[in-house]
Amino acid sequence: VDSSEKFSKREKNQNKHQKKRQGESLSPTTTKQPKTDT
Secondary structure, three states, rough: OHHHHHHHHHHHHHHHHHHHHHHHOOOOOOOOOOOOOO
């Protein structure tokens, strides 16, 4: 796999996770279990 391709894919995943976490931080039920970055 091309390293730049891999990077862009990971960056896209990070963006998705960040957006998801921002949305989850609004809901009190999800803040109970902390999300860990992999």
